[in-house]
Amino acid sequence: MVSRRxxxxxxxxxxxxxxxxxxxxxxxxYSGRNRALVEPLVNQFExxxxxxxxxxxxxxxxxxxxxxxxxxxxxxxxxxxxxxxALGALHSGDILKVLPEHIAATLPPQFTNPANTWVAxxxxxxxxxxxxxxxxxxxxxxxxxxxxxxxxxxxxGWAPANASFQSFVTAMRxxxxxxxxxxxxxxxxxxGAVAYNNNNSILQAIEAGEIxxxxxxxxxxxxxxxxxxxxxxxxxxxxxxxxxxLINVAGxxxxxxxxxxxxxxxxxxxxxxxxxxxxxxxxVFEYPVxxxxxxxxxxxxSILGITPDINLDALNDLDETLRMLRQTDLL
Amino acid sequence: xxxxxNIQKLPPWYFLFPAIFVGISVTLPLVYLVFxxxxxxWQQSYxxxxxxxxxxxxYNTLALTGGVLVTTTFLAFPYAWLTSRTDIxxxxxxxxxxxxxxxxxxxxxxYSLLGLGGTNGTLAQLFGIIIDRPSGYWGSLLAISLYTFxxxxxxxxxxxxxxxxxxxxxxxSLGLSSFKILLKVTLPQLKPSFYAGMLIIGLYVIGDFGxxxxxxxxxxxxxxxxxxxxxxxxxxxxxxxxMLLTLTGTILIGEYKLLKGLSFYRTGTGTARKTKVLKxxxxxxxxxxxxxxxxxxxxxxxxxxxxxxxxxxxxPIVWNTLGHSVRSSVMASAPAAVxxxxxxxxxxxxxxxxxxxxxxxxxxxxxxxxxTPPLALALAFIFFSLSAVPFLYQxxxxxxxxxxxxxxxxxxxxxxxxxxxxPPRIxxxxxSLGYSRFKAFWLTTFPLLKSxxxxxxxxxxxxxMKELPITFILSxxxxxxxxxxxxxxxxxxxxxxxxxxxxxxxxFSILFVYLLFAREWKRA
Numbered sequence: 001m002v003s004r005r006x007x008x009x010x011x012x013x014x015x016x017x018x019x020x021x022x023x024x025x026x027x028x029x030y031s032g033r034n035r036a037l038v039e040p041l042v043n044q045f046e047x048x049x050x051x052x053x054x055x056x057x058x059x060x061x062x063x064x065x066x067x068x069x070x071x072x073x074x075x076x077x078x079x080x081x082x083x084x085x086a087l088g089a090l091h092s093g094d095i096l097k098v099l100p101e102h103i104a105a106t107l108p109p110q111f112t113n114p115a116n117t118w119v120a121x122x123x124x125x126x127x128x129x130x131x132x133x134x135x136x137x138x139x140x141x142x143x144x145x146x147x148x149x150x151x152x153x154x155x156x157g158w159a160p161a162n163a164s165f166q167s168f169v170t171a172m173r174x175x176x177x178x179x180x181x182x183x184x185x186x187x188x189x190x191x192g193a194v195a196y197n198n199n200n201s202i203l204q205a206i207e208a209g210e211i212x213x214x215x216x217x218x219x220x221x222x223x224x225x226x227x228x229x230x231x232x233x234x235x236x237x238x239x240x241x242x243x244x245x246l247i248n249v250a251g252x253x254x255x256x257x258x259x260x261x262x263x264x265x266x267x268x269x270x271x272x273x274x275x276x277x278x279x280x281x282x283x284v285f286e287y288p289v290x291x292x293x294x295x296x297x298x299x300x301x302s303i304l305g306i307t308p309d310i311n312l313d314a315l316n317d318l319d320e321t322l323r324m325l326r327q328t329d330l331l
Numbered sequence: 332x333x334x335x336x337n338i339q340k341l342p343p344w345y346f347l348f349p350a351i352f353v354g355i356s357v358t359l360p361l362v363y364l365v366f367x368x369x370x371x372x373w374q375q376s377y378x379x380x381x382x383x384x385x386x387x388x389x390y391n392t393l394a395l396t397g398g399v400l401v402t403t404t405f406l407a408f409p410y411a412w413l414t415s416r417t418d419i420x421x422x423x424x425x426x427x428x429x430x431x432x433x434x435x436x437x438x439x440x441x442y443s444l445l446g447l448g449g450t451n452g453t454l455a456q457l458f459g460i461i462i463d464r465p466s467g468y469w470g471s472l473l474a475i476s477l478y479t480f481x482x483x484x485x486x487x488x489x490x491x492x493x494x495x496x497x498x499x500x501x502x503x504s505l506g507l508s509s510f511k512i513l514l515k516v517t518l519p520q521l522k523p524s525f526y527a528g529m530l531i532i533g534l535y536v537i538g539d540f541g542x543x544x545x546x547x548x549x550x551x552x553x554x555x556x557x558x559x560x561x562x563x564x565x566x567x568x569x570x571x572x573x574m575l576l577t578l579t580g581t582i583l584i585g586e587y588k589l590l591k592g593l594s595f596y597r598t599g600t601g602t603a604r605k606t607k608v609l610k611x612x613x614x615x616x617x618x619x620x621x622x623x624x625x626x627x628x629x630x631x632x633x634x635x636x637x638x639x640x641x642x643x644x645x646x647p648i649v650w651n652t653l654g655h656s657v658r659s660s661v662m663a664s665a666p667a668a669v670x671x672x673x674x675x676x677x678x679x680x681x682x683x684x685x686x687x688x689x690x691x692x693x694x695x696x697x698x699x700x701x702x703t704p705p706l707a708l709a710l711a712f713i714f715f716s717l718s719a720v721p722f723l724y725q726x727x728x729x730x731x732x733x734x735x736x737x738x739x740x741x742x743x744x745x746x747x748x749x750x751x752x753x754p755p756r757i758x759x760x761x762x763s764l765g766y767s768r769f770k771a772f773w774l775t776t777f778p779l780l781k782s783x784x785x786x787x788x789x790x791x792x793x794x795x796m797k798e799l800p801i802t803f804i805l806s807x808x809x810x811x812x813x814x815x816x817x818x819x820x821x822x823x824x825x826x827x828x829x830x831x832x833x834x835x836x837x838x839f840s841i842l843f844v845y846l847l848f849a850r851e852w853k854r855a
Contacts, residue, residue, distance in 0.1 A: 036820070070713055075808065204445070
C-alpha cells in the first residue's frame with residue numbers, strides 16, 4: 001500500500017510548480033529588433049496586462065537559427081523579427097503556430113500572410129537614397145531597372161548581404177521572374193554597383209561622396225533627418241508599382257512549443273493596437289500596418305499606392321534568392 | 332626497460348584529465364558540424380564547395396593574413412623590445428598602450444578609420460583635407476594589424492622577459508656585433524613566442540569579419556559571415572565552417588612541424604643572468620614618436636570618434652541599462668579568463684613536458700576550438716546542452732564555459748612560451764628533494780609561468796568582452812553584455828547610443844589589464 005506521506009511531497013511539488021506557473025504569467029521573447037525599438041512598448045504592455053516579459057536581444061538571423069536548433073525545447077514563446085525572411089524560414093520549419101483570425105483582421109492585404117503563422121508589426125519602404133546637393137532629383141530613374149544605365153556606372157551602392165535587400169530581390173523574382181532578376185543582378189554588377197555591408201554604410205558612403213545613389217530602407221534617412229536638419233540625403237521613390245518600392249516588414253510569430261499561448265497572443269495583439277503603432281510611426285519612423293490610427297491612413301495611402309502588388313508569403317523563398325546571389329558572385 | 336620509460340612519460344592525472352576533457356569538449360562542435368553538413372543535399376553542397384569564387388576568396392584571405400603578419404611584426408617587436416630590454420621612460424604606460432588596441436572592438440576601429448576620409452569625413456571637417464576612405468586590401472590590413480598586434484606584442488614580451496641573456500653575453504664575448512647577436516642569438520630564442528603570436532593572429536585574420544566586411548574586402552571569412560547573416564540553412568553554413576576549419580588544420584600542422592623539437596631553457600648549471608637594460612639615450616625620442624603614432628591611430632582616433640558619436644545626444648534608455656551591461660560583461664568575461672587558464676595550463680604543460688602524439692593532438696585541438704566559427708560553436712552548444720544538461724542551457728556557467736573553450740587558444744601562446752623557457756631540471760630537483768609531483772611543479776615551474784599566465788588571461792578577458800555570436804545565443808535571458816549593446820545600437824545607426832557601451836568596454840578592459848600587470852610590476 002502506498003503511504004500517504006509518500007504521495008504528499010510529490011503532490012506539494014506539483015502544486016507549487018503549478019502555482020508558480022500561474023502566479024507569474026511570463027513570456028519570453030527573442031527579439032531581433034533593437035532594445036530602443038522594443039523596450040518602451042514592452043514596458044507599456046507589462047503595465048497594462050500584468051504579464052511579465054523576458055527578452056533576449058540579438059541578431060534576427062542568429063536568433064532564428066537558435067530557435068530552429070532549440071526545436072521543441074525552445075525557451076522562447078515569441079520571435080520578433082526584423083524581416084520577413086527569418087519568419088518565413090521558421091514558417092517553413094513548421095515552428096510557428098497559426099494565429100487566430102481576428103489578429104490580422106485590420107491589416108491591409110500587403111501586410112498579411114495567408115498561412116497566418118506570423119503577422120507584420122511595422123513596415124519599411126525600399127527607396128533610392130541620393131545626396132540632394134550632388135544629384136538633380138529630376139534625373140533620378142523611374143524604375144530600379146534603369147540603374148543599369150551607363151550614366152549610373154559605379155555610382156550606385158547596395159548591400160547584397162542585407163536581409164532587406166534580399167527580400168527585395170525575392171520580391172523581384174516574384175514579380176519579374178527569375179530570368180529577368182538574374183539578368184538585372186548581372187548588369188548591376190557589370191555596371192559597377194558598389195557592395196556595402198549594410199544600409200547604414202551605404203548612406204555614409206553617399207555622405208562621403210564615394211557613391212551617389214544607394215538602394216536602402218527609408219527609415220534610416222528619416223531618422224537621421226529628425227536629428228540633423230542639414231542632413232543632405234533624400235529618399236527617392238520609383239514609379240508606381242515598381243518592385244524597387246517594396247515594403248519590408250518586421251513581424252511577430254508565436255512558437256508552437258510555447259506553453260503561454262494566451263499571453264503570447266495578447267502580446268502580438270498589443271503590437272498591432274494604437275499605442276504600439278503610434279510608436280512605430282512617430283519614434284521609429286516606420287510605416288504602421290493597421291488602418292484608422294492617427295496618421296496611419298494618410299501614411300499608408302501614400303505608400304500602398306506605389307508598392308508592388310505582392311503578398312508576404314512570396315518573400316519566404318529566400319533559399320533560391322541566396323542561390324542566385326551566389327551564382328552572380330554577389331555573396 | 333622500454334616499458335618503464337613509457338610509464339615515466341605519462342603525465343600526472345591532474346594535467347592529463349583536464350587536457351582530455353578540453354580535447355573532448357572542443358571536438359563536440361566539430362561533431363555537430365559534420366553531423367549537420369552530411370544532413371544536406373549533396374548536389375547543392377557540392378556546388379557550394381567547388382565554386383570558382385572560393386579560390387579568389389582563399390587567395391585574398393592568404394594575402395591578407397601574410398600582410399597582417401608582416402605588419403604586426405613591425406609593430407609588435409619594437410614594443411616588446413622597448414618595454415622589456417630598454418630604459419625607456421614610461422615603460423608601464425607603453426606596455427598598457429600596447430595592449431589597449433585589443434580593447435577596441437574591431438568594427439569600431441574600422442568605423443573610425445572610415446570616418447576619417449571622404450568629403451564629409453573628420454579630416455575634411457577639421458582640417459579641410461579630403462582623402463579617400465580606406466577600403467579593400469589596404470584598409471583591412473591597416474585595421475586588422477592595429478588591433479591584433481598586441482597578441483604578438485604580449486607573446487614577445489613574455490619571451491623577452493624569460494630569455495636567458497647569458498647566451499647573448501657569450502656571443503658578445505666572441506666578438507659578435509649587437510645586430511648580429513639580435514639576429515643570430517636573440518631572435519631564434521624568441522621563435523616560440525613569434526610562432527604563438529603569429530598563430531593566433533593568423534587564425535584571427537582567417538576568422539575575422541568585422542573589419543573586412545566594413546572595408547569591403549572579400550575574404551573567406553567574409554563569405555562565411557554573409558552565409559551566417561542570411562542563410563537560415565544550417566547545412567551550408569556547416570559546410571563553409573568545415574572548409575574554414577580545414578584551412579586552420581593545415582596551418583596547425585605547419586606550425587607543429589616548425590615547433591618540433593624546440594627547447595630554450597638552460598641546460599647547464601648556474602642561474603639565468605639578470606637582463607641587462609639598454610640605455611636608449613637620444614633614441615628614446617624616436618621610440619616615443621613610434622609609440623605615439625601607433626597610439627594615435629589605434630587608440631586616440633577611435634576614442635575621439637566614440638566621443639564624437641556621444642556628443643550627438645544619447646537616448647536616456649542607455650543610462651538605465653549601462654550598469655547592468657557592465658555587470659553582465661565582467662561577470663562572464665572574468666571567470667572565462669580564469670577558466671581558460673585552467674584549461675590551457677595542463678594542455679601546454681603536457682605538450683611541452685610530455686611530448687607525445689596524444690599531447691600534441693590535444694594541444695592543437697585547443698586551436699581548433701578557436702578556429703570554429705563562434706556561431707557554429709554556439710549552435711553546437713544548444714544541441715548538446717539541451718539534450719544532455721537542459722537545466723544548464725542559457726546559464727551563466729555554460730556561457731563562461733563556452734567562452735573559455737573558444738578563447739583558450741589565445742592564452743596558450745604566452746603560457747607555452749614561458750614553459751619553453753622554464754627549465755625542467757629545477758622541477759626534477761625539487762622532486763628529488765621529496766616534494767610531490769604537484770608540489771614540485773607549484774613551487775618551481777608555476778612561478779616562472781606567471782607573466783605568461785597574466786598575458787593569457789588578459790587576452791581571454793579582452794576577447795570575451797567583445798564577443799557577440801556566442802553571447803547572443805548562450806547568455807542567460809535578460810543578460811546583455813556591453814558588446815551586444817554596441818553592436819545592436821550601431822546596427823541601427825544609433826551611434827550616440829552605442830558610444831557609452833563602447834567606452835565602458837574600453838575602460839573595464841584597461842582596468843582589468845592594469846590590475847593583472849600591476850601584480851607583475853609589484854613583484855619586480
